[in-house]
Ligand SMILES: NC(=O)c1ccc[n+]([C@@H]2O[C@H](COP(=O)([O-])OP(=O)(O)OC[C@H]3O[C@@H](n4cnc5c(N)ncnc54)[C@H](O)[C@@H]3O)[C@@H](O)[C@H]2O)c1
């Protein structure tokens with residue numbers, strides 16, 4: 001039976017991630033080869049012409065699964081009846097900036113777009129926040145859209161997860177598909193903790209396969225933590241194709257499920273698992289089934305890891321306070 005099309009919102013669609021993401025969604029990479037989609041593309045008025053150009057290119061690509069494109073600068077129109085919302089709109093970090101620097105520009109966007117989503121999206125809308133500071137933007141969105149269940153609002157740490165998989169694959173000379181169950185804990189920032197203690201390479205523990213503990217507890221961690229900044233340095237712009245690809249991975253696994261025995265990293269509203277602060281959006285290992293995620297429980301955490309989990313949690317609590325200050329001033 002032919003499936004009904006799903007409306008997918010991409011905000012910031014005229015930007016560089018939007019340009020890489022829209023064709024992936026339209027070609028079925030995100031929701032599967034039998035799922036038609038209608039793309040709702042939102043950007044701000046100064047980007048309206050460029051947004052129209054993206055729409056023209058999508059039409060010219062003749063994607064069989066693409067049943068329509070709405071390109072608009074009207075947030076009410078953009079959010080109407082969407083079942084999936086990928087929130088990319090905002091201002092990216094430039095060289096030399098920390099994520100906190102983009103805070104004041106971006107959190108107010110998330111407050112106002114929360115209301116539009118709440119009012120217009122389909123009940124059960126799944127939201128992925130990509131724009132930085134991703135965890136805190138997601139939190140602000142959640143706080144300002146009380147009728148959307150908190151478990152439906154997530155942020156992207158899958159890019160960091162994929163970066164960790166990539167580093168281990170490169171180091172061990174193994175196809176990345178053989179590397180599993182790394183974890184990104186905490187914030188999508190340089191305090192995140194990329195954890196390989198429970199991961200495997202072709203069934204062997206990562207520790208055993210890499211056989212270099214100093215690298216695993218040193219350069220590996222800092223490389224993943226600093227990868228966003230390293231890409232900005234190389235490209236002069238922040239990551240886009242890997243961000244778009246990871247956003248598709250995040251939604252695909254959330255909707256279609258994670259393979260048995262495999263988890264992914266997702267920024268989700270914290271219930272305090274593993275001693276993380278409650279009431280922030282924190283990245284945990286997550287398994288997905290029937291369109292729902294759950295935090296993988298019961299993993300042993302040693303003292304080294306516990307200190308890292310705490311540091312990134314502390315940063316999220318600080319970011320939340322800063323975001324609330326920015327909103328109070330705006
Ligand atoms: N979480 C992650 O892993 C991750 C990875 C890469 C980038 N990012 C973040 O994603 C965001 C987008 O990055 P990019 O490289 O595509 O930036 P970009 O500047 O190329 O595109 C952002 C787009 O958002 C639009 N925009 C600004 N305000 C808006 C609003 N109120 N509503 C709708 N659209 C709006 C801009 O006009 C622009 O077209 C940045 O915040 C960046 O830091 C996150």
Ligand SMILES: O=C(O)C[C@H](O)C(=O)O
Nearest residue numbers: 093132227228229238239
């Ligand atoms: O680091 C950035 O500012 C961009 C993005 O969040 C990334 O991780 O690549």
